Amino acid sequence: MSRLLDYIQDNTFKITYFNSRLNVVNYTKINYLEDSKISLSYPQGILVIKGKNLRIQKLLDDEILVVGNIQNLELKEISHE
Helix, strand or coil: CHHHHHHHCCCCCEEEEECCEEEEECCCEEEEEECCEEEEEECCEEEEEEEEEEEEEEECCCEEEEEEEEEEEEEEECCCC
C-alpha cells in the first residue's frame, strides 16, 4: 500500500519522449505556445520545446502531451541563491 501511495503522490518532474510524442508530467505552467515553440515551467526551471507543427494532444492539471516534429529540448534551471 505504501508503494501505491508513493506512486499516486509522486510530484517529480518527468519527461518521456517516444515516436514524436513528448509527455511531460508535473509541469507548473505553460509560458509560451505556438506551432514552433512551447515553453513550460516546472519547479526547478523551464523546459523549451522547439520543432515544427507542435500541438498539445492531451492537457491535464499536471500533465501535457506534445506531438509534432520535435527537434530540440532545452532545460533551463533556475538558480536559488
